[in-house]
Amino acid sequence: GDPNSIGGQTDYTIIGIEPGAGIMNQSRDAIEKYGLDNWQLVEGSSAAMVAELKKAYNKKEPIIVTGWSPHWMFSTYDLKYLDDPKNTYGGSEDINTIVRKGFKEDAPGAYTILDQFSWKTSDLEEVMVDVTGGMDPSKAAEKWINANQDKVAEWTKGAQAGNGESIKLVYVAWDTEIASTNVIGKILEQNGYRVTLSQVEVGPMFAGVANGSADAMVSAWLPSTHLEYYNTYKNDFDDLGPNLKGTKTGLVVPKYVDINSIEDLK
Numbered sequence: 001g002d003p004n005s006i007g008g009q010t011d012y013t014i015i016g017i018e019p020g021a022g023i024m025n026q027s028r029d030a031i032e033k034y035g036l037d038n039w040q041l042v043e044g045s046s047a048a049m050v051a052e053l054k055k056a057y058n059k060k061e062p063i064i065v066t067g068w069s070p071h072w073m074f075s076t077y078d079l080k081y082l083d084d085p086k087n088t089y090g091g092s093e094d095i096n097t098i099v100r101k102g103f104k105e106d107a108p109g110a111y112t113i114l115d116q117f118s119w120k121t122s123d124l125e126e127v128m129v130d131v132t133g134g135m136d137p138s139k140a141a142e143k144w145i146n147a148n149q150d151k152v153a154e155w156t157k158g159a160q161a162g163n164g165e166s167i168k169l170v171y172v173a174w175d176t177e178i179a180s181t182n183v184i185g186k187i188l189e190q191n192g193y194r195v196t197l198s199q200v201e202v203g204p205m206f207a208g209v210a211n212g213s214a215d216a217m218v219s220a221w222l223p224s225t226h227l228e229y230y231n232t233y234k235n236d237f238d239d240l241g242p243n244l245k246g247t248k249t250g251l252v253v254p255k256y257v258d259i260n261s262i263e264d265l266k
């Protein structure tokens with residue numbers, strides 16, 4: 001193709017994350033729906049994707065990544081989403097809290113806290129920025145909790161204290177979920193539970209809560225990004241609804257890249 005086109009400048013590659021992520025299904029769908037025949041979606045990880053973004057951005061080179069909000073990269077770099085007229089990324093979404101069957105009976109206090117857990121994208125971004133700035137996620141969680149006792153009090157209101165019951169939270173190493181799982185895990189600890197955080201891939205995250213080997217997760221991107229995983233397991237767990245509203249996934253480019261829609265990749 002034309003070496004000066006966006007495809008020519010990026011070797012017709014979109015930098016993705018790990019293959020099982022919902023955003024990768026959406027991106028494979030977009031490549032097909034927009035007829036981006038000679039484009040390829042590069043699989044890797046969240047960490048590798050942001051490393052590629054940093055490298056290109058520092059050299060003001062064009063790059064297209066699979067991106068999502070909230071994410072610290074939007075406060076670090078001047079980025080924009082490509083318009084998605086065919087709505088392959090599903091527009092605004094929520095992140096839901098999901099617990100295993102029987103959790104309410106086994107750990108009523110923890111169930112109440114997880115059910116009442118609800119915060120804003122700005123809250124989550126504060127924790128993410130500290131983590132990406134090098135702070136240990138558990139320390140960043142503690143810092144946020146100490147600075148937001150009013151919000152935490154809303155989540156723990158009416159929750160009976162645990163007496164050392166163990167709780168296993170599963171999450172995927174996306175910047176958003178590292179932050180949110182450390183915050184809620186720390187709060188459960190402070191309320192008398194023995195909490196372990198287990199980092200897994202997205203399939204095992206849903207399967208673990210569904211088969212009861214994990215107790216809960218606060219990482220279900222719905223109704224679009226994780227729809228397939230949700231539909232596979234939804235009869236085997238309890239969906240407590242959103243803990244965060246107004247998230248988004250899509251293709252993201254630095255603002256210095258002069259295209260504005262996925263259509264422009266053709």
Ligand SMILES: C[SH](C)CC(=O)O
Binds near residue numbers: 225
């Ligand atoms: C990368 S988003 C946080 C979630 C997903 O794509 O599965």
